Amino acid sequence: MIKKITIIGSGNVATILSKVIINKGFSINQVFSKSKINAEILIKKLATNQQIKATDNIAEIDNTSDIYIICVKDDAIATVVNQFLFKDKLIVHTSGSVDITVFNGFNQFGVFYPLQTFSKDKDADVANVPFCIEGNSKQTTQLLIDLATSFSNKVYEINSEQRKVLHLAAVFACNFTNYMYAVAAKITTKNNINFDILKPLIIETAKKIEYQLPKEAQTGPAKRKDFNTIQKHLQMLEDNDELKEIYQLISSRIERES
Amino acid sequence: MIKKITIIGSGNVATILSKVIINKGFSINQVFSKSKINAEILIKKLATNQQIKATDNIAEIDNTSDIYIICVKDDAIATVVNQFLFKDKLIVHTSGSVDITVFNGFNQFGVFYPLQTFSKDKDADVANVPFCIEGNSKQTTQLLIDLATSFSNKVYEINSEQRKVLHLAAVFACNFTNYMYAVAAKITTKNNINFDILKPLIIETAKKIEYQLPKEAQTGPAKRKDFNTIQKHLQMLEDNDELKEIYQLISSRIERES
Numbered sequence: 001m002i003k004k005i006t007i008i009g010s011g012n013v014a015t016i017l018s019k020v021i022i023n024k025g026f027s028i029n030q031v032f033s034k035s036k037i038n039a040e041i042l043i044k045k046l047a048t049n050q051q052i053k054a055t056d057n058i059a060e061i062d063n064t065s066d067i068y069i070i071c072v073k074d075d076a077i078a079t080v081v082n083q084f085l086f087k088d089k090l091i092v093h094t095s096g097s098v099d100i101t102v103f104n105g106f107n108q109f110g111v112f113y114p115l116q117t118f119s120k121d122k123d124a125d126v127a128n129v130p131f132c133i134e135g136n137s138k139q140t141t142q143l144l145i146d147l148a149t150s151f152s153n154k155v156y157e158i159n160s161e162q163r164k165v166l167h168l169a170a171v172f173a174c175n176f177t178n179y180m181y182a183v184a185a186k187i188t189t190k191n192n193i194n195f196d197i198l199k200p201l202i203i204e205t206a207k208k209i210e211y212q213l214p215k216e217a218q219t220g221p222a223k224r225k226d227f228n229t230i231q232k233h234l235q236m237l238e239d240n241d242e243l244k245e246i247y248q249l250i251s252s253r254i255e256r257e258s
Numbered sequence: 259m260i261k262k263i264t265i266i267g268s269g270n271v272a273t274i275l276s277k278v279i280i281n282k283g284f285s286i287n288q289v290f291s292k293s294k295i296n297a298e299i300l301i302k303k304l305a306t307n308q309q310i311k312a313t314d315n316i317a318e319i320d321n322t323s324d325i326y327i328i329c330v331k332d333d334a335i336a337t338v339v340n341q342f343l344f345k346d347k348l349i350v351h352t353s354g355s356v357d358i359t360v361f362n363g364f365n366q367f368g369v370f371y372p373l374q375t376f377s378k379d380k381d382a383d384v385a386n387v388p389f390c391i392e393g394n395s396k397q398t399t400q401l402l403i404d405l406a407t408s409f410s411n412k413v414y415e416i417n418s419e420q421r422k423v424l425h426l427a428a429v430f431a432c433n434f435t436n437y438m439y440a441v442a443a444k445i446t447t448k449n450n451i452n453f454d455i456l457k458p459l460i461i462e463t464a465k466k467i468e469y470q471l472p473k474e475a476q477t478g479p480a481k482r483k484d485f486n487t488i489q490k491h492l493q494m495l496e497d498n499d500e501l502k503e504i505y506q507l508i509s510s511r512i513e514r515e516s
């Protein structure tokens with residue numbers, strides 16, 4: 001059973017996971033960050049009596065923890081893994097896009113991917129965060145599922161191929177969606193209109209997916225093939241070729257699929 | 259003061275408005291729909307003791323109401339307005355994209371635009387729906403603001419030019435966002451992954467706008483210029499040129515603006 005945990009990283013995921021680890025009665029042994037100050041800041045945020053060591057030296061990471069959770073940026077994971085000394089310890093990363101094979105040469109390893117967008121300084125509702133779990137063996141997978149289940153109600157066993165697909169889908173569902181919000185904010189602000197007017201619409205559009213398939217929830221000029229309105233909108237975007245291109249491309253897709 | 263209302267239309271907006279009109283103690287005189295059955299269905303849904311007449315004949319609309327609210331599709335508004343007999347009565351439409359000049363020749367007119375996405379059979383939280391109001395005179399505007407204020411806490415005076423801009427911004431914030439959800443659902447379903455896993459992410463992404471500007475909330479491979487992941491994603495979309503095009507276009511915009 002997992003009791004003692006080492007956190008590698010000090011960003012959003014490291015912070016959110018560390019908080020829930022402490023809240024759920026597990027103990028954190030060490031926090032590694034390439035910036036020791038950031039590791040110390042993270043530990044301070046936890047406001048716990050536990051004696052947690054901060055380090056910026058991978059060689060200082062000790063072998064007394066039950067699991068080592070890597071929460072660094074995707075492109076830094078391989079470097080951390082290569083420098084990590086204890087090939088027999090249970091080690092996982094938290095990335096949506098990095099393959100489990102990054103741990104080749106280890107004995108117990110896996111992926112512990114919280115599929116959510118986190119802000120460092122805002123408490124996350126971790127109980128509703130989907131955790132996507134993959135282990136190198138049945139036993140490892142079960143250990144990781146047990147750990148995730150003590151954090152969240154939404155635990156899924158997801159292999160590396162599926163996780164890559166999920167990550168791609170999440171780019172559309174989260175990153176590109178947020179870009180649409182940014183475009184809307186830009187258009188309103190440029191015209192001295194308060195972006196707040198659009199916020200209830202944005203929230204309701206997201207909530208609709210709880211009870212309706214997105215394809216069925218589609219509305220708007222392109223959906224109803226209202227070419228008159230589409231033309232007017234394209235004229236309004238005349239001074240911004242790139243937004244115009246996005247408007248045209250997505251509208252044509254919606255039209256065709258309707 | 260407005261007490262007695264005629265509803266022209268029987269779709270989502272007509273249904274939502276009729277419900278709040280009854281709930282707030284106003285009376286509905288008639289409901290017009292080009293399909294009389296649909297007008298009758300709407301009236302039945304209201305489950306009220308009020309005697310409300312259903313009609314599918316514009317000539318049967320009487321002149322005893324204080325306001326006539328047109329809730330038909332954008333491209334049918336001009337036709338309804340042209341056939342409407344009482345040029346001295348207060349008349350409004352509820353569209354985001356139709357100019358107030360559609361009422362040329364009338365004495366009291368305006369726009370009463372609820373900026374929200376509605377589902378006919380789901381009760382809307384009308385108190386939080388932004389109403390965008392425009393009147394042909396100060397007096398008309400005030401009458402419409404008073405009516406909207408009895409429905410909602412979010413009432414804005416918005417002229418026709420601003421409303422067109424808002425409507426364009428809403429296409430990005432709502433319609434195109436929903437299309438991103440549909441793409442995500444398509445990608446997951448095609449790969450036998452439960453789309454539910456993405457729902458908490460979608461909700462949280464929307465909620466972020468309550469406390470952060472969308473531009474500042476932007477995350478993802480394009481934002482952090484992670485070209486390795488972007489390349490992998492484009493390879494995964496190899497069999498779908500149009501999704502690939504959307505992925506490339508939006509990613510390049512996010513990269514450049516980051």
